[in-house]
Amino acid sequence: MSQPLTIPARRGKAHRVAKGETVRVINTHGEQVIDTWAFNAEDLTEFMSMEHSRAHMLKIIPVVGDILRTNRRRPILTLVEDTSGGIHDTIIAACDRHRYAFLGVEGHHDNCEDNLHAAMREIGLEAPETPSPLNLFMNIPVHPDRSVSFEAPVSTPGSFVRLKAEMDLVIAFSACPQDILPINGVGHLPTEAHFVVEP
Amino acid sequence: MSQPLTIPARRGKAHRVAKGETVRVINTHGEQVIDTWAFNAEDLTEFMSMEHSRAHMLKIIPVVGDILRTNRRRPILTLVEDTSGGIHDTIIAACDRHRYAFLGVEGHHDNCEDNLHAAMREIGLEAPETPSPLNLFMNIPVHPDRSVSFEAPVSTPGSFVRLKAEMDLVIAFSACPQDILPINGVGHLPTEAHFVVEP
Numbered sequence: 001m002s003q004p005l006t007i008p009a010r011r012g013k014a015h016r017v018a019k020g021e022t023v024r025v026i027n028t029h030g031e032q033v034i035d036t037w038a039f040n041a042e043d044l045t046e047f048m049s050m051e052h053s054r055a056h057m058l059k060i061i062p063v064v065g066d067i068l069r070t071n072r073r074r075p076i077l078t079l080v081e082d083t084s085g086g087i088h089d090t091i092i093a094a095c096d097r098h099r100y101a102f103l104g105v106e107g108h109h110d111n112c113e114d115n116l117h118a119a120m121r122e123i124g125l126e127a128p129e130t131p132s133p134l135n136l137f138m139n140i141p142v143h144p145d146r147s148v149s150f151e152a153p154v155s156t157p158g159s160f161v162r163l164k165a166e167m168d169l170v171i172a173f174s175a176c177p178q179d180i181l182p183i184n185g186v187g188h189l190p191t192e193a194h195f196v197v198e199p
Numbered sequence: 200m201s202q203p204l205t206i207p208a209r210r211g212k213a214h215r216v217a218k219g220e221t222v223r224v225i226n227t228h229g230e231q232v233i234d235t236w237a238f239n240a241e242d243l244t245e246f247m248s249m250e251h252s253r254a255h256m257l258k259i260i261p262v263v264g265d266i267l268r269t270n271r272r273r274p275i276l277t278l279v280e281d282t283s284g285g286i287h288d289t290i291i292a293a294c295d296r297h298r299y300a301f302l303g304v305e306g307h308h309d310n311c312e313d314n315l316h317a318a319m320r321e322i323g324l325e326a327p328e329t330p331s332p333l334n335l336f337m338n339i340p341v342h343p344d345r346s347v348s349f350e351a352p353v354s355t356p357g358s359f360v361r362l363k364a365e366m367d368l369v370i371a372f373s374a375c376p377q378d379i380l381p382i383n384g385v386g387h388l389p390t391e392a393h394f395v396v397e398p
Contacts (some may be wrong), residue, residue: 051249051290054347056301058339061345071329091290092250092254093251093253093270096272097389098271098273102255142341144343145256146259148257
């Protein structure tokens with residue numbers, strides 16, 4: 001197994017992944033939401049899209065075997081293993097500076113949107129926009145009355161998902177810095193997480 | 200009441216709307232899905248976003264009184280009246296040429312993505328991307344097992360929604376040309392629809 005790479009607490013990390021490799025995303029401390037994006041390495045304007053993926057998976061949360069698709073409806077990642085309890089989110093936007101202003105924060109607050117763009121720049125790339133992310137480990141139940149709520153993760157320390165790359169791609173993560181809502185656990189404490197790229 | 204404007208069958212239509220005006224979107228024949236977008240008239244890179252709206256409405260389908268927000272989390276439209284039965288969709292992407300290729304269509308098929316961009320160009324504007332649309336009258340139930348299905352509309356002829364503009368905006372519609380899935384009724388017959396801008 002390759003060396004685990006760190007997604008620092010409240011920060012992002014991007015990495016190139018070759019077609020056929022898998023990425024194990026580890027919820028090291030168990031309650032950390034990881035916003036996840038994937039871009040076609042050859043053309044960053046093609047990227048993983050939740051609204052296109054849902055139309056083909058016919059689900060709002062992927063399960064093992066499901067294919068995540070791009071905005072051109074091509075497979076980009078397949079969920080091949082999930083020890084986390086299977087609760088993830090595809091319907092909520094990445095947090096951004098407007099989100100924290102809305103929640104009453106004055107001045108700067110770390111956020112997933114800025115983390116995506118900073119992580120991409122760290123490896124010399126510019127994300128063309130902020131796609132709606134695959135929010136790994138995020139617990140947003142959709143209730144029978146069509147309401148949604150923000151709940152603490154159900155995942156446990158060391159649990160993980162494994163995603164297989166269906167094309168050469170750039171994967172980007174943000175360890176969500178949300179510390180006002182309980183989305184990263186009732187302790188409201190954002191933590192680091194890890195990932196491993198495997199052949 | 201102003202003259203109703205036509206959204207032609209299988210085609211798009213865009214229109215400028217001033218802050219405070221309302222737009223009545225009429226399902227003239229009762230079973231037509233209308234993909235709907237809204238852009239800030241002063242800056243088209245700010246637009247109605249389903250993933251941001253859901254995070255604030257705390258629902259996957261807006262009801263009367265709910266505010267649709269932009270990708271900067273500002274109010275852009277409020278749903279102020281709905282006689283259609285209240286079934287709409289916020290989770291499925293606009294259909295596009297890739298969708299019809301996936302469904303086995305060879306060659307050209309009208310699609311909502313192309314309709315958005317053509318409608319904007321018709322009034323001298325260029326949409327910066329294809330945001331995930333508010334799919335009025337579209338019936339995509341989310342089942343308790345988190346699966347979704349494509350069903351016929353529940354709306355009736357002449358039923359409508361009324362949307363209030365919360366900023367000066369450009370609204371764009373596409374009368375969805377989907378004739379393979381039953382999303383525009385079990386007759387699979389895309390039709391025209393109408394809208395009226397009212398003070």
